[in-house]
Amino acid sequence: MPAAEEPGRQRKRGVELERAIKDATIAELACGGYGSVTIESVAARAQTGKGSIYRRWPTKQELVLDSLGDLLAGPLLGAVEMQLDDKISTRDAILTLVRRITKLMSGLGGDAMRSIMGESLRDEAFCGTFECDFFDPRKQVLIGLLERGVRRGEVRPEAVSVLVPEMLAGTLIHRVVVRRRPISDAELVELVDGFVMPAISPR
Amino acid sequence: MPAAEEPGRQRKRGVELERAIKDATIAELACGGYGSVTIESVAARAQTGKGSIYRRWPTKQELVLDSLGDLLAGPLLGAVEMQLDDKISTRDAILTLVRRITKLMSGLGGDAMRSIMGESLRDEAFCGTFECDFFDPRKQVLIGLLERGVRRGEVRPEAVSVLVPEMLAGTLIHRVVVRRRPISDAELVELVDGFVMPAISPR
DNA sequence: GCACTAGTGCACGTTTGCGTTCCTTATCCA
């Protein structure tokens, strides 16, 4: 609904307007991928005009990449920080992390992730951005958990491997985001207890 | 190069022409996703005319879906049949399968898979088709391996779980197809020996 | 050799969407 159809409705300006435009872009992207995004539909959803968009981004492509970049760095798919209770075991910490990731991917984060993956599959350059800005930082969180586990005697030193986060991320993202199939808590427990813990625990 | 620009060049007909059109569609799809596919570029690549395409498929959408359907069932991503030597261990059989999947995904199969996943992310109905026609049959191959392992005493009965193929498929596809990062044979061995075998072996 | 079928190439109408321009209106601040 264009703002001007509602006389007296306040216009967005500055950062607020940019936020609305980027959010609208992500929403349109989630609907049907890059090809289904039009500047007109983004403007309508953001309740703004195309001129305001073109004042900020010279092309549709740059708008999409900027919006996805914000998404990568934003709170919805944000850095998965964990404040660990000293007492929590490595197993419980990993399970908590996996539950959090799953919850995120099962909601709006799933749509967001589909948008990002769609662009990643389409655009090899963006694939590199996805790797650096999204995947690597999250991988480090889990590597950190494993290193903490080594210090606590709960993880074999040689088990600190990138395959642990890659296995967890790959399995969850493929299941929930790509195939759109919910995963139960029992399956998450089975994943951690059945695959991860035997792989990392002291023998 | 249009056929008629080369006088005397034989025109494709019937099934051969349809094959060429579908192959051209998949190739265009792999380049930049659904939005970048045009009927004109497909026709050019297949060395045919748009009329021949529209004689067979009423819309671009139906051409793309038909082509992806063929891909799902075709030799490139074909049913991963394994003729197992009676002597081969469950571990070696799984490793052989994983190496074969990886080799497939690292070549033209990777481009094909990106096309399919791109459409799957974009189109929820196609996602279901992907599940039934691609994922489920391949999952059964690995379940079959696990069941054979139970009979041979190499696999715990309760370890026959869909999470085994899902974990392997998710990890490999995410790593090689989505993130476009090669995986070494050493990492494949680590994946099987470090994660799968501890998860399924008798204790 | 001819009739029939099928394919190629090109022109076409139509629609869609990108990006631009400009006038009007709203907002902000001195």
Place this chain on the structure above:
DNA sequence: TGGATAAGGAACGCAAACGTGCACTAGTGC
């Protein structure tokens, strides 16, 4: 209060692409 800045809306030119139609050409079989 007024000037400066920014936003909204709509029209526009242009290019691209979908899908159609048709004349001409190639292939096939009797």
